[in-house]
Amino acid sequence: MTSHLKKVELHCHLEGAAPPALTAAQARKYGVDISAELRDGAYVWHDFASFLECYDKVSEVYKTEEDYALLTETYLDELAGIDTIYSELIVSPDHGKRIGLGADAYISGICEGIRRAKEKSGIEARLIVTGERHFGPESVIGAAEYAAKAGNPLITGFNLAGEERMGRVADYARAFDIARDAGLGLTIHAGEVCGAFSVADALDAVRPSRIGHGVRAVKDPDLVKRLADLGTVLEICPGSNIALGVFPDFTSHPLRRLKDAGVRVTISSDDPPFFHTSLKREYELAAGTFGFSNAEIDAMTRTAIEAAFVDDETRMTLLARL
């Protein structure tokens, strides 16, 4: 039973958290045919590439500032309802640009959603701007420049997501230099679809304080030791990994092995309705399937707060609430 535990989420893509019912309503509102991507209340995809296509298509039915405010508020309300005290949302200004809304209005709608949710429940949230590999290196640099110049106190991190098989981390290093110089926290999707080499790439080219997933590092014991020695925090999303076939089942999932090897691990939901999961379920899996005690789960939540991209005062407040 984890329902009474305080929760923190470091890794959730905002559009990836869109409830299917809300997406269906949005599609109806705009007369968009989404029947190929959303059927019988579930998102339709069959592998990583088609998941990304489905994700991009779903994003296109969120078109206005208010649509984004509603989406953000809806997800944060859900998190607050399960005792989540802090959430980092991965957002992509490129999506705002692609639908013609523009990056500023996209971010402003999301910030309004954060404000509304916080007013109701006190949930704290921050934004991690992400570049998408499959939109190309130039667009990733553009996303970093946007995040660096935005001067928005809720934008506190920079990420690299999308098609991991496109390019190597070094191809995107310049974007991370821009984000680092702006004082943003750094995290990179690596070791999810590609192997351990991708995690080593991230450490060699950028050395972020956190890595999204990183789970395939488990194949390389020296790399696991390097992660433990560096104190790199892994944002692990077991339900996502199983849904995408990164591991065949929870028994072979390396969450426990990585933790036992001294790696700092945390748990998140990634794109919950796409993967038939939720942060609530991820906490339940940690307890039931992975066999972690409540004290061990609390320790992972504490690690997440320690690694959160927030100022020290907010961190102290969150630690006190845990």
Ligand SMILES: Nc1ncnc2[nH]cnc12
């Ligand atoms: N799991 C994931 N990996 C890479 N990019 C993503 N974008 C949304 N979800 C993602």
Ligand SMILES: [Zn+2]
């Ligand atoms: Zn992700």
